[in-house]
Amino acid sequence: MREELLPLFPLPLVLFPRTPLPLHIFEEKYKEMIGEAIATHTEFGIVLSRDQGVVNCGCTATVEQVLQRYPDGRMDILTVGRRRFEASELVEGKAYLQGRVHFFDDEQFEPVPMDVRQVALQGYANALKATGQQAPEPEWDDPQLSFQLARILDDADFRQQLLTLRSERHRMQQLADYFPEYIVRWRHSEHIRSVAPHNGHGRLGGGS
Numbered sequence: 001m002r003e004e005l006l007p008l009f010p011l012p013l014v015l016f017p018r019t020p021l022p023l024h025i026f027e028e029k030y031k032e033m034i035g036e037a038i039a040t041h042t043e044f045g046i047v048l049s050r051d052q053g054v055v056n057c058g059c060t061a062t063v064e065q066v067l068q069r070y071p072d073g074r075m076d077i078l079t080v081g082r083r084r085f086e087a088s089e090l091v092e093g094k095a096y097l098q099g100r101v102h103f104f105d106d107e108q109f110e111p112v113p114m115d116v117r118q119v120a121l122q123g124y125a126n127a128l129k130a131t132g133q134q135a136p137e138p139e140w141d142d143p144q145l146s147f148q149l150a151r152i153l154d155d156a157d158f159r160q161q162l163l164t165l166r167s168e169r170h171r172m173q174q175l176a177d178y179f180p181e182y183i184v185r186w187r188h189s190e191h192i193r194s195v196a197p198h199n200g201h202g203r204l205g206g207g208s
Helices: 028-040 114-131 145-150 156-164 168-198
Strands: 004-011 020-025 044-050 053-069 075-091 098-104
Touching: 004 028, 004 053, 004 075, 020 028, 020 053, 028 044, 028 053, 028 075, 044 075, 044 098, 053 156, 114 145, 114 168, 145 156, 145 168, 156 168
Parallel strands: 004 044
Antiparallel strands: 004 098, 020 075, 044 053, 053 075, 075 098
16 A cells, blocks of 8 residues: 655644635744645645544545635635545654655445435534534535534534544434534533533622
8 A cells, every 4th residue: 555755733623625724834843834735736735633543544635725824824724635645654844843654535325315314414513503513515416415414513522523524424424423422511611611610700609
């Protein structure tokens, strides 16, 4: 299996193919990396960064637009996800991290059952309504529609799980199961946030 050397950008998020990601570039090493990607029209890899290190599966991105350049070299850019990859080795030698990677895509192409698709689509619509998100219209004809639907989810671990799956049917089933749980958790979090400011302002008990 042929491997390529790919610049890596560790971030606390997971990018999906054919989905946009705006970034603010401010560290010197990433100014260098993104500057090279812009000049050569090449990809760089975005990998999920965790406390114990980076995961070995990510998604490449290309810079679609430089939204703003600052006098100190910082940049606001718009990137778009391209290809999924696995890194077999991390490589040092430049200011930024690099990895030896091979690219992969789906290996199972069985159709998504209509009932699973409908449940996933309804879950997506319900999640948008519950959270009030203003999400771009999904590309409904995308053969990997699951990535379009999962854009609205902020659970990095779940997104990483979807990224690694090599079956659209399995991803859609995961989404159909996950959306109801996501809505429940989101509503619970919103409730906690709504009542938290009212706690802790009374007098402490036990005094006289």
